[in-house]
Amino acid sequence: MTSQPSIARDLPQVAEAEIRPLIDRHLSAEGPLLPMLHEIQAAFGFVPANAVPLLAEALNLTRAEVTGVISFYHDFRKAPAGRHVLKICRAEACQSMGAEALTARMLSLLGLEDHGTTADSRVTVEAVYCLGLCACAPAAMLDGQLIGRASVEGLEKALEGAA
Amino acid sequence: MKVYLSQDAAAKALGSEAVAAALNEALGDTPVTRVGSRGMVWLEPLLEIDRGQGREAWGPVAPGDIPAILAGDIPSLGLTEEIPFLAKQTRLTFQRCGVIDPLDLAQYEAHGGLAGLRRALGLSGEQMIDEMKASGLRGRGGAGFPTGIKWDTVRMAHADQKYIVCNADEGDSGTFADRMIMEGDPFCLIEGMAIAGLCTGATQGYVYTRSEYPDAVAVMRRAIELAREAGVLGGDVLGSGRAFDMEVRVGAGAYVCGEETSLLNSLEGKRGVVRAKPPLPALEGFLSRPTVVNNVISLATVPVIFEKGAAHYADFGLGRSRGTIPVQIAGNVKHGGLFETAFGMSLGELVEEIGGGTASGRPVKAVQIGGPLGAYFGREKFDTPFGYEEFDGQGGLIGHAGVVVFDDSADMLGMARFAMEFCAVESCGKCTPCRIGAVRGVETLDRIKAGDGAAVEVLTDLCEVMKDGSLCALGGFTPYPVLSALEAFPEEFGQVKEAAE
Numbered sequence A: 001m002t003s004q005p006s007i008a009r010d011l012p013q014v015a016e017a018e019i020r021p022l023i024d025r026h027l028s029a030e031g032p033l034l035p036m037l038h039e040i041q042a043a044f045g046f047v048p049a050n051a052v053p054l055l056a057e058a059l060n061l062t063r064a065e066v067t068g069v070i071s072f073y074h075d076f077r078k079a080p081a082g083r084h085v086l087k088i089c090r091a092e093a094c095q096s097m098g099a100e101a102l103t104a105r106m107l108s109l110l111g112l113e114d115h116g117t118t119a120d121s122r123v124t125v126e127a128v129y130c131l132g133l134c135a136c137a138p139a140a141m142l143d144g145q146l147i148g149r150a151s152v153e154g155l156e157k158a159l160e161g162a163a
Numbered sequence B: 001m002k003v004y005l006s007q008d009a010a011a012k013a014l015g016s017e018a019v020a021a022a023l024n025e026a027l028g029d030t031p032v033t034r035v036g037s038r039g040m041v042w043l044e045p046l047l048e049i050d051r052g053q054g055r056e057a058w059g060p061v062a063p064g065d066i067p068a069i070l071a072g073d074i075p076s077l078g079l080t081e082e083i084p085f086l087a088k089q090t091r092l093t094f095q096r097c098g099v100i101d102p103l104d105l106a107q108y109e110a111h112g113g114l115a116g117l118r119r120a121l122g123l124s125g126e127q128m129i130d131e132m133k134a135s136g137l138r139g140r141g142g143a144g145f146p147t148g149i150k151w152d153t154v155r156m157a158h159a160d161q162k163y164i165v166c167n168a169d170e171g172d173s174g175t176f177a178d179r180m181i182m183e184g185d186p187f188c189l190i191e192g193m194a195i196a197g198l199c200t201g202a203t204q205g206y207v208y209t210r211s212e213y214p215d216a217v218a219v220m221r222r223a224i225e226l227a228r229e230a231g232v233l234g235g236d237v238l239g240s241g242r243a244f245d246m247e248v249r250v251g252a253g254a255y256v257c258g259e260e261t262s263l264l265n266s267l268e269g270k271r272g273v274v275r276a277k278p279p280l281p282a283l284e285g286f287l288s289r290p291t292v293v294n295n296v297i298s299l300a301t302v303p304v305i306f307e308k309g310a311a312h313y314a315d316f317g318l319g320r321s322r323g324t325i326p327v328q329i330a331g332n333v334k335h336g337g338l339f340e341t342a343f344g345m346s347l348g349e350l351v352e353e354i355g356g357g358t359a360s361g362r363p364v365k366a367v368q369i370g371g372p373l374g375a376y377f378g379r380e381k382f383d384t385p386f387g388y389e390e391f392d393g394q395g396g397l398i399g400h401a402g403v404v405v406f407d408d409s410a411d412m413l414g415m416a417r418f419a420m421e422f423c424a425v426e427s428c429g430k431c432t433p434c435r436i437g438a439v440r441g442v443e444t445l446d447r448i449k450a451g452d453g454a455a456v457e458v459l460t461d462l463c464e465v466m467k468d469g470s471l472c473a474l475g476g477f478t479p480y481p482v483l484s485a486l487e488a489f490p491e492e493f494g495q496v497k498e499a500a501e
């Protein structure tokens, strides 16, 4: 790869040789871009900027088209998240059981003003809209572990356990 | 002694894995059968033990309870099937959910599975359509469109390749029926999709589900592999010489991708922007080919229709709403969970009697039915029977049949604001009334909150523009929760409540 657009310069990159097999694996699928992006994000924790031209080339798309897809979906990250990702559900059923107050308390305990990553990169807090746990609200997910009837104490404990 | 423990995501979220560990330690060689959920979420993790006299239930179970339960020192809740919440249901679509090991095809067959597919294999496409039409099944994803008519359009279309796409994007707050089927009875969805494929001539299926459902994704993928190994899927479905296969695709956190045309774009690897209709997906769907797009529950109801006959299914229900509906009772409710019942039960009975009122013990203030695009109903509408036309007549919609309960502490202006905020966050961006209107809606509600009474008129005008000028129901129906909250609780919007009658 010769030159990258300047905005991509400070974003972390991953060796092309590591990205290519994840793309090739899905080349014969119908509509392969999302499976490729999921696979790349699962491997690296984010979609590195230098995956974009590789994807564009493999699928005969423009870079703008690939970037447009990545930015459309809330899931895809352009940079790594904190070591732990805490998603707290903010949808209606969880709100009926105090999700807003829970989110506010967790953010302030972690020293965050809004959703985002703590200064020490330990935790990223994100909003999620429904985890399908609406009958045991409020719900949260810490690194893939589901938590029903979430409380501040419960989430703190889970975070400690995840250290 | 047979031991069953739920491993549904809700059970896991409430600690079932620690219970499983405790059980395995206490039981040694006696295996624990992991099952889906019975749908009584307030009792999860639910443990069932059959000592030869039927399955008895304990719940919610903590790991420390296990020795005492096994020693007989903690009384059970009685036979699971006799717990009123279950006993009052009519379980057709969910007949096996929570009962069998979701990945045991032999158990699936022993409980009626594959009978529908076998029967369908003996019928012509036209006969299958007749069966579907006679069942009266309407789409359970929200719009309530007759499933048989949709299938017939695809069946009659000429194309080399047709598709069955299962909409498993279940983004509505208060809903988890799709998730429960995928985790608890995945073969049922596979069988329903295979029947749809045989009927319409589609040989490939996709289940498009959400990244928020990792458990469902894993169970579905494994079930598809097992079905393929057993010859239920593949080039020769149950030895019929006919082909049908399928795979699971995962979305990436966009609510709008539940809208069928946005879903198809997403499945093709594009931005999940809504397409204008026509063309209908039935004629030009996935990769511009004829495509059935149906909700999980619509498709998972197909096997029981073919197993027991259309008339059996259509015998249940009310008016033009035939069969059963899995109502999901959620939010601030004492007995939350999934309650499958014939159409016709009143909303009040579902909330107050079946659901047992609020979890907080405070009075019920309002319920939102049908997800973030559904209306808020105050108690004065609690006698509305569950049915498509009946809800429509009250200015609401059933949607995917999620009922979210709020107690009297709910801030209805705040909920209206959230509806607008959600629409702004999730808008696909194609139409201005939705993309910009929703942002204006948030601002206008903030003005109302600050005491600007005149802004209420701006809000209602804005809602009219969104209703009229939006391409899909995200922009078009967001006014429902907003205006229904305003109508039922005007005083919270700084308005004087009009004297009743």
Ligand SMILES: Cc1cc2nc3c(=O)[nH]c(=O)nc-3n(C[C@H](O)[C@H](O)[C@H](O)COP(=O)(O)O)c2cc1C
Pocket (backbone or CB within 6 Å): B138, B139, B140, B141, B142, B143, B144, B145, B147, B167, B168, B169, B170, B171, B172, B255, B256, B257, B258, B259, B260, B261, B293, B294, B295, B296, B298, B299, B472, B473, B474
């Ligand atoms: C914003 C939006 C979100 C939707 N989300 C879903 C969904 O998550 N699941 C679903 O089955 N239908 C959803 N729908 C409805 C689908 O567009 C479509 O009507 C449905 O999948 C058809 O299947 P059915 O006939 O079996 O209901 C949504 C519609 C809109 C406008």
Ligand code: SF4
Pocket (backbone or CB within 6 Å): B256, B274, B426, B427, B428, B429, B430, B431, B432, B434, B435, B470, B471, B472, B473, B474, B475, B476
């Ligand atoms: S109403 Fe909103 S979500 Fe629907 S097509 Fe228009 S912009 Fe997209």
Ligand code: FES
Pocket (backbone or CB within 6 Å): A089, A090, A091, A092, A093, A094, A129, A130, A131, A132, A133, A134, A137, A138, A139, B172, B173, B174, B175
């Ligand atoms: S609304 Fe929070 S899990 Fe469904």
